[in-house]
Amino acid sequence: xxxxxxxxxxxxxxxSLFAQTTDGxxxxxxxxxxxxxxAGAPIGNLSDFSSFVLGADLKGQIMTTNHIGAGITTGYNxxxxxxxxxxxxxxxxxxxxxxxxxxxxxxxxxxxxxxxxTGVSDAKGGFYIRPEVGYHNYDWNIFGFYNGILRSDNNxxxxxxxxxxxxxxxxxK
Numbered sequence: 001x002x003x004x005x006x007x008x009x010x011x012x013x014x015x016s017l018f019a020q021t022t023d024g025x026x027x028x029x030x031x032x033x034x035x036x037x038x039a040g041a042p043i044g045n046l047s048d049f050s051s052f053v054l055g056a057d058l059k060g061q062i063m064t065t066n067h068i069g070a071g072i073t074t075g076y077n078x079x080x081x082x083x084x085x086x087x088x089x090x091x092x093x094x095x096x097x098x099x100x101x102x103x104x105x106x107x108x109x110x111x112x113x114x115x116x117x118t119g120v121s122d123a124k125g126g127f128y129i130r131p132e133v134g135y136h137n138y139d140w141n142i143f144g145f146y147n148g149i150l151r152s153d154n155n156x157x158x159x160x161x162x163x164x165x166x167x168x169x170x171x172x173k
Contacts, residue, residue: 028171034059034141035170040163042079050079050088053161059096069098073111077147077161088119090149090159092128104137115149115159126151126158132165141167 040053055078061071077090094113101107111130117123126149134143143166149159 028173031060031062031172033170033172034061034167036141036165036167038077038145038163038165040077040145040147040161042159042161044160045157046079046159046161049082049085051082052080053163054078054080055163055165057165057167059167061096061098067100069100069109071096073113079161086119088117088123090125090128091116091118092130094128098132100136105135106133107136107141107143108133117159124151124155125149126155139169141169 034057036057038053038055038057040055041047042050042053055075057073057075059071059073061069063069072094073096074091074093077092079088079090081087092111092113092115094111094115096109096111098107098109109132111128111132113128114125115128116125128147128149130145130147132143132145134141136142142164144162144164146162147160151158
């Protein structure tokens with residue numbers, strides 16, 4: 001857990017490394033909603049119970065500098081159960097940070113927060129991390145990711161999957 005707290009602190013601290021700031025006003029040039037979809041494959045112990053994951057993403061982003069975006073995120077991931085295992089879902093609620101070296105091209109970032117489990121009685125969620133690497137332009141983000149929900153073994157263990165996704169930027173007018 002200390003490792004994840006240190007990662008979060010490093011990501012938060014990295015924002016100050018890029019001193020070019022925006023004017024603070026929310027405009028269509030520096031803030032937008034991101035809506036998208038993703039698909040993935042369970043890994044680790046989760047692959048014994050689920051065969052495929054489909055998800056939806058909703059994010060609100062503001063560019064804190066010319067190269068750093070930050071915001072809030074939520075969505076839904078549906079895990080399709082293998083034979084004899086019921087489907088279930090997760091609802092993440094978190095914050096994110098993205099680093100965009102240029103206006104078009106490569107980006108890297110991560111989501112951090114808490115993910116709630118749905119469709120399983122007495123299941124508890126856990127802290128989640130979702131690092132992403134991808135390509136972006138003015139309208140689209142296309143990326144690969146790892147999603148890990150960290151839970152104790154007493155609570156069913158970690159839930160992990162890898163996947164690809166895309167989000168569309170809806171500009172504020």
